[in-house]
Amino acid sequence: MSATDIAWRTPRSVVLERWMYAAGAPVLAIAPNASPDGTVNGAILAAGAAATALAAKKLHDGAHGAGRTLIRLSPLVTALGVDVFALQTSGWGPDALLAAGWAALGVLLSPLSRTSRKGRTPVLTHVAVPQLAPAAEPELPADWGADDFTQGVRYLWERAGRPGRTVVAHVERHPGMPHDFTMMLRASEEGRPVTHLSEVDVAAAFGVEPEEVQILRTQRTAGRPSGPGWAEVRVTPDAAARPRQALTDAEWWDLKVGHAKGPVPNTKFVRKGRDTQRGFTYWIARTTDGGEPLWDTAAMCAVLGVKPEDNVVQFYDDGDQVMAQVWDVSPLSKVYPASRDLLTPGGDGRYVVGFLENGQPARGRVYTPRGAAHDMYIAPSGGGKTELIGAAAAAYANWGAIVMVAAEAPDGKTRMLAEHVARLGYGPLYMVRLLRMLIALMEIRGEMPWADGGYHDWSPDAVGCPYLPLKALLDEFLSAARHAIYGAEITDLGEQVTVKGRKYGIGLGVGAQSAEVQDGFTRLMAENIRENSIPVLLRTPPGRITEEFKALGFPKAKIPEPLPRTFTSLKATGRFDRIMNGEAEPPADPNTGGVGWIIEGNEAPRLRTLQVFAPGQSIDHLFPGLVAHLTDHEIRELDKRGLWGDWNAPDPDLIEPAAGTKTGGRGKRPRRTGTAGSAALAEAEALMKSVMD
Secondary structure, three states: OOOOHHOOOOOHHHHHHHHHHHHHHHHHHHHHHHHOOOHHHHHHHHHHHHHHHHHHHHHOOOOHHHHHHHHHHHHHHHHHHEEEEEEEEHOOOHHHHHHHHHHHHHHHHHHHHHHHOHHHHHHHHEOOOOOOOOOOOOOOOOOOOOOHHHHHHHHHHHHHHHHHHEEEEEEEOOOOOOOOOOEEEEEEOOOOOHHHOOOHHHHHHHHHOOOHEEEEEOOOEEEEEEEEOEEEEEOOOOHHHOOOOHOOOHHHHHHHOOOOOOOOOOOEEEEEEEEEOEEEEEEEEOOOOOOOOOOOOOHHHHHHOHHHOOEEEEEEEEEOEEEEEEEOOHHHHOEEEEEOOOOOOOOOEEEEEEEEOOOEEEEEEEEEEEEOOOEEOOOOOOOOOHHHHHHHHHHHHHHOOOEEEEEEEHHHHOOOOHHOOOOEOOHHHHHHHHHHHHHHHHHHHOOOOOOOOOOOOOOOOOOOOOOOOOEEEEHHHHHOOOOOHHOOOHHHHHHHHHHHHHHHHHEEEEEEOOOOHHHHHHHHHHHHHHHHHOOOEEEHHHHHHHHHHHOOOOOOHHHOOOOOOOOOOOOOHHHHHHHHHHHHHHHHHOOOOEEEEEEOOOEEEEEEEEEOOOOOOHHHHHOOOOOOOOHHHHHHHHHOOOOOOOOOOOHHHHHHOOOOOOOOOOOOOOOOOOOOOHHHHHHHHHHHHHOOO
16 A cells, blocks of 8 residues: 555544634633632632642552653643633733643644544555455474374464463373373473463363472483473373372372472472381482472471471481471470480480480580580570589589589579589579689699699590599579679689680589670680580570570571470360360460570571479489599698688678677678679670770
């Protein structure tokens, strides 16, 4: 069709709009001058104000099509401006000129009609209308050379419009399944990736449910292409329709767990097993691409029909393999009685303090490659610190070490240790005397010759050592560190023992409610305990987990989630019957005492500690028959220094002198200004000052 065959005409809407501007200009000029308060002028102002408000709202919202709306509202908005200008001026001249300009601009632009159509309408003259041939039905190429099943799959795919702009390259039927198959798809355009392909599209093409479709990444094998331009699709309506009990373990894994969007995506089943004695079932699978396995514990719980709160499903990886472990009862909900066998260190110095959530033993240690080990037990009141201190006392006693225990206040559990340890006492004064003795003992041991006549640092495999290793266990250390008189000295001496004690076979075990520096530990003390111990945190409140783990130098990315409210399986308890019968609810049993985390390296698995102090039972069976003590030489040297007497005796420096007795310039010792962890606070303040400077 040539250009001479087209005659252009002005659309009727444009003509009408231009006449509207021509007729509106006189009204716009006369109304504000003749009758500013009249109905006509009021209508102009109202319409302009409404258009202005709508335009402002569109600009504020940034909605789609806001520009087009602003253009269509421009005649009313500009008319409002002309009217307001006319109200502020005197005379007709400027108002008439401005109204005429408004009309001319509207005639030229025609914003209403031009924004309502795409272009001018051409008038065709003498144009022959082509006759369209009827659309031919798509035909399958005759040279595909495929079997009937493959050609049927390709026909259904073509009929669906090639979902994802792909073509079927290969189809493989599943043995024993008349309708199940796997097909390889490639992008219809060479060099383009397969995009926008979903399970819903595939399901619609073949008349199956979306849950019966899996879209997988292709794996490179000999003679098989891979990459983003290809996709592997599995359609398995027959496998999904089979009863669950009829599925093999491998089929169940592929169908429910190992598919691309399953709880353990892109994995192949390896084997399944059952440990009846320990009470768990496990599945082992391998990733299809040899990469690191991923898993979703909550999704796996949904597949197995259990609740995540039951804490019975655990995952572990080993290279490209993953193991799903499903317990009959969560290991964290069990009670593990302590035994002497568990609390006797082996050749590597390790002993069992509890059991992890995967059933493995959680182990402490009595020494490290650098010397004697320290211990740190962090828990709120009633969280299980004393149980751990009792376990450590038994382990060190079974190892043959000297054990001394000091607590801030007496309690029934620690009293049971009296017959099995070298010394036991209570109160800040007793604790500071024990620490003073340890400082002096390090000096004494440093001067004791070994069997070869030399002087050496203590090590677990050393021969000819003249003294036994010693473990000092301090319960409620931070409470003692807050004592007005002895608190600062307890903190200072405790730091010295953690720094130097390992070289003399002296380890310090600390039980406290917090590991943070400002709560009583100096930074140096916390770092030394952390480096030479395996800390255990029990029942840490959710709001303090981050701070406590950061205080122990734990990586932020690996700080664990808070403990659940209970580790008891959430099953029906007969509550409905109690409500209907008006009966009281039984007391809540959180079942989280002794549950927490054990920290070794950069991992913090959950554990439940051993029960040492069982109600109504003795602890004699956990300890050896003999109690280890210091050597006679050590006791004589300590006695010379006045550090071996009765540690429960009153402090002579605090006894009021009798009336008329000369004090020799000493009298009652003034109260120290140091309070709870004053050394730690001073260190923290100095650090903050250096940062601010």
